[in-house]
Amino acid sequence: MRPTKHITWLLLAALFLSVCANVLLLPPKPAQAASIGTIDENDTIYQIMVDRFNDGDPTNNATGAAIRYGENSEEDFRYMKGGDWQGVIDKLSYIKNMGYTAIWISPVAEPQLTSRDNNGSGKNTAYHGYNVKDPNKANPYFGTKEKLKELVDSAHALGIKVIIDVVPNHVGDYMLGTQAYYDIPSLQPAAPFNNPSWYHHNGDINWSLVDGVYTQAAQDYMENHDLAGLDDIDFDVPAAKQAIFDSIKNWFTYTGADGARVDAAKLMKPTDIGALQSYLGVNTFGENFDGNAEFVSRWVGPNKEWGMLDFPLFFSVLNSFAYGQSFDSHLKNTFAQDSYYGGNENHMVTFIDNHDRNRFLTEAGGSVQKLQNALTFIFAARGLPVVFQGTEQNKGNGNGQIITGGIADTWNRWSMVKRDASGNVIQNYFNENTDTYQYVAKLNQIRKNYEALRKGKQREMWSAQNLYAFSRRLDSGSQAGQEVIAVFSNASGSTQTVTMPLRAESSLTAGTVLTNQLNPSDTITVQAGGITGKQITVSVGANSAKLYAKALSNPDDNVAPTVPAGVSATVAGATSIQVSWNPSTDNVGVAGYEVYRNGVKVGQTASTSYTDTGLSPATEYAYTVKAYDAAGNLSGFSAPPVLATTPAGGSVTIYYKNTAYANAYIHYKLDGSTTWTTLPGTALQESSYAGYKTATIPLGNASGLTAAFNNGSGAWDNNGGADYHFDSGVWSLVNGSKTAGVPQPDxxxxxxxxxxxxxxxxxxxxxxxxxxxxxxxxxxxxxxxxxxxxxxxxxxxxxxxxxxxxxxxxxxxxxxxxxxxxxxxxxxxxxxxxxxxxxxxxxxxxx
Ligand SMILES: [Ca+2]
Ligand SMILES: [Ca+2]
Ligand SMILES: [Ca+2]
Ligand SMILES: [Ca+2]
Missing domain, CATH: 2.60.40.10 (Immunoglobulins)
Known part of the structure; x- marks a missing residue:
């Protein structure tokens, strides 16, 4: 979320607050809940602001001044509207029918009901959920924790993954400014989070000091200051970090949710969120509300987050697609910085607006044509798209007003069911027949049909003031060579016609017919000529797009392969497990299989076995397998998960004989590491085998080690400079001759x-x-x-x-x-x- 700028507050009954504070709070209990596979490039995400989505259970609604049904003024939007998890359950088919594979829901923990104004009974702050009161308790206005699990289970039954919005950076605003105590005794977060020593006390972030400043000092400053008063958790206090991590982990353990959107990621160290992601065991993507790709990229990659919300691309999309500004100046520049993501650009989560921004349609002056063009763009470009609820209903801001120089944190948050001030329903916006609803369904189907749109490498083909084109191509895998060419116009008037070369990497050949997936009657043919020897001529109308690709051999195949059966898992080494299964069948043909470890996809293969490597010793792993066909249809998970346990950590034992050395040392590094022992290395000890010295070296997670031997005085036995390599086990080495096992007689x-x-x-x-x-x-x-x-x-x-x-x-x-x-x-x-x-x-x- 972004800092809010509200000044006026309303009173709320203190009685209500004290009732909330006295509810017995229980953390979710562990349960046998499993992810259906964490979020990845295959997904498209529908963003739900739960309070504003659908009221499926009026009995949990706030009462009195905390709730306002009408949406006639900006002020009206600051109160709860009654939406809840049952309401989401009731509309899952509405989302499924658009083709989305994942939903992102508002934070799930109990919120702070009101601001600290008027001794803590000020304005309602509860509806969005980013001001947390008790990280361990379910938001009572959304339902019980059992209801949340029912939501995840119901989504999973439809093949929809659930992304929970998590808030590790802060709780609500309970301490004032730099004060390290609760000055209003009744205003505290729930235990154990009511410990002032768990928080920074440096006061609020002064954005004028750090906006546009990308030094480490600025990053550190943002990390240890408060966001608009919200009390900032100090991750350098181990108990505080563990408590907030545990509270979040418990939601995932209990529900089996599949991913996390990390709120205010820019206010935490990337490695801290990386540790949280690792702890949760699902992919996460974070929020860094900034247009600088290098800055945002600091949160992406190993030991950091799987991906990030793509704010840099968002700003370019807004400028080029809503306002018709030059593609050269925006999209081209943004994509030119993709290398900052270290090969993870397909993990960026792309969007055209969200709950913190003006609605795209409002920015675009109400042009549905521009809206659909921008949607086509994020469904075709690298990254996985997230679309805010209501986009499919062609809704602009509630009052159509554009907010400039500030943050739209209210007017874009209208409800999907419009009510009058008394709560009577005026209009329902769950209409599956709007042109944009149908258009999104088409985009999701195209993206499902073409793996290249999900995982392909994006390469620019053309960039001009008003025309931009790129290729998405699979460079490897069972569909290697599959390519989709996307062409966009943001011109307001005439059709543009351009002849452009195919990329040198393209496998398409002259004479190949390409079909516009948005309009199958529109085809073009690859011609010989141009700088790469093959080219296409494309005509694209004002504010519209073409998505050209070879027709699929079975474009209508929507039948998934059978679920893989006979899955087995056996130990293949100290840190590897081999998973095998029986072939699936398909109406057209099985293209391959995806292998999941503990619910997270770890690999895919065209064969019926897969060796999962790099595991920890003495650890149990659960495996499931899915089959897929060339059209991208995925089977369900094999069931139940099969279990295998790696052996206890491996070691290398070496018996070493070198009659020329009075003393002997082994200088080594573990596989996968670049760190050698400090010279001369580890001293070998006398063994029970005459003439042999020995050492046993634990391998941890490694499968072997590389070594050379020396006498401690500069004489080396290093296999003629090539070094020796030992896999886990027992080895004998005699004058350069290496044999498995303990020393044998001469x-x-x-x-x-x-x-x-x-x-x-x-x-x-x-x-x-x-x-x-x-x-x-x-x-x-x-x-x-x-x-x-x-x-x-x-x-x-x-x-x-x-x-x-x-x-x-x-x-x-x-x-x-x-x-x-x-x-x-x-x-x-x-x-x-x-x-x-x-x-x-x-x-x-x-x-
Ligand atoms: Ca409700
Ligand atoms: Ca922080
Ligand atoms: Ca505060
Ligand atoms: Ca099929």
Whole structure:
């Protein structure tokens, strides 16, 4: 939310407040609730402001001065309207029929009912839910926690994911300014959040000091000051951070919700929200109300958030699509900064307005054509779109007034059911037949049909004052090469016709027919020519768009594959589990499978098994699988989840023999890490195997390690500079020879490759100093393997030099050089341990 700027306040009965404060508060209990898969690029989101959506249960409505049904003045919008979770449940089919796959609902915790004016009985602040009183208790005006779980369950049954708006940065406004105490005793957040030492006491953010300032100091200042009086939680107090994280986690554990929108993300450290996301186990996207892409990108990526609301793109969309300003100056510039997102630009959550902004339609002067063009844009561009409730009803601001130089935190929040001041319904805005409702349904279907619109790489094809075009192309995966070309006009008048080259990356070839997915009777053909050898000519009318793509082979396929059956999960390594299943069937064909770990998608494959890697040791994981077809239809989850537990953390044990070293050290780094031990490394200890030193190194989550050995004085045994690698387990290393397992008695295994002319069934012997040079000693006859290699293992003392040759049973059949001349005796000083000696015989003397 943004700071509000309201001055006038109303009284409310103190009695009501004290009743609320005395309600017995219980945190949600853990339950067997599971996400149906966290939010990702496949989703489109419908944003619901619960109080303003639908009143499904009048018995939970606020009473007295806290509620006002009419919406005739700005003031009217500051009070509750009665909307609740039952009301959302009742309208899920309205959302489903538009094709949305996810809903984002207002904060769920009990709000502060009134501001701290008039000794805490001031203006109503409860309807939006961003001023929290008890993070652990359900908002009583929306329903019970059981009702919230029913909402999530009901949405899941329709395949709709639920995103909860979470508020970790602050609670309501209970402490004044920089004061570190509750000056109005009756005005406190619920325990344990009524601990003044859990909050910053630096006063409010003075936006004039930090707006447009992108230094770390400005970021730190915003982090530790209050947003418009809201008491700012100090995450440097471990108990405070844990308490607010736990309160949020409990909602997800109890309901099985699928994602979080993080309020006021810009007022928290990115790594703190990253820790929250990790704790919740679902993807999150945060709010940073700023047009600077580099600044917003600081919250996106590993150890931060999965994505962010795309304010930089929002401002460009507003300027170019509502006001017709140059694409070159806005969209082109914004997309040119996508590299800041580190490859995560498809995780940005895009929008044309929201509960904190003027309605797009109002900004666009009431032009539904411009509204639908802007919607087409966010459904086609990289990122996943979120659309505010009522957009599909062509609603502008409640009173049509544009707010400039401030924040529209009220007039855009009209209810979906309009009432008079007495509560009588005047008009219902759940009409499924409006042109924009139908248009959104079409956009959702196109996006569902083309994975390229969900996951494809976006590349610019054309940018001009009034025409912008880009390609979305899948560069990998089962649909690699799938491409959608999107062309937009923001011109107010004539049709524009442009011939533009396809991108060099395109797989489309000359002669290919492309169909405008918004109007199937509109087709174009790829022509030869242009700087990439292939080009298209596109005509696009004023304030409209074309979405060109090859027609799908089965455009009408809306039948999902069968649910994968026979799912099993088995341990594949110290930190990996293999999941396997039986093939699904489909009316057209199964394109692949998605694999989910604990409800979160971890991979996809065209085969019927998948190895999930990088797991923690000694941890149980639950797996489910979905099947999909080429049209993007997804099956349900396999059920029930199958469980597998990784082994306890792995380790590497090395037995090391190097008679030249009095002391030995192992210098190593774990797989996946770039950090080596401090030189000279870890000292090896004497082992129970004579001559061997040993060390056991815990691997944690790693599957192995890379190592070199030294004597502590600068002499190195590093495999000739290549270093050694050890997987989890027990290894022996003797003078550069690495074998699995504990040290073996000293032995030498000769592995002899022979010329093709060698008689297939004839014997081969080794003859040398160790058997008195007997050329046909039966105890020294080699055994021929199925691969044609002859082998024998001899017990030869380490450190004692030996000489030998290979024979076929006599000195007339002894091995010689390739040119037939006599070969010098071979020599060997066994290293000790189990030593392998590969040998190639060039020629036999009789051949
Ligand atoms: Ca209600
Ligand atoms: Ca903060
Ligand atoms: Ca305060
Ligand atoms: Ca199908």
């Amino acid at each position: 032995s030498v295994t000769f592995k002899v490759s022979v010329p093709a002319s060698t008689p297939a069934n004839g014997p081969v012997y080794v003859s040398g100093t160790f058997n008195g040079w007997n050329p046909a000693d039966p105890a020294y006859q080699l055994t021929k393997g199925t691969d044609g290699v002859y082998t024998i293992t001899l017990s030869l003392p380490a450190g004692t030099a030996a000489s030998y040759k290979l024979t076929r049973g006599s000195w007339t059949t002894v091995e010689v050089n390739a040119n037939g001349t006599d070969l010098a005796n071979r020599t060997l000083t066994p290293s000790g341990g189990a030593q392998n000696v590969p040998i190639t015989v060039q020629r036999w003397k009789d051949q």
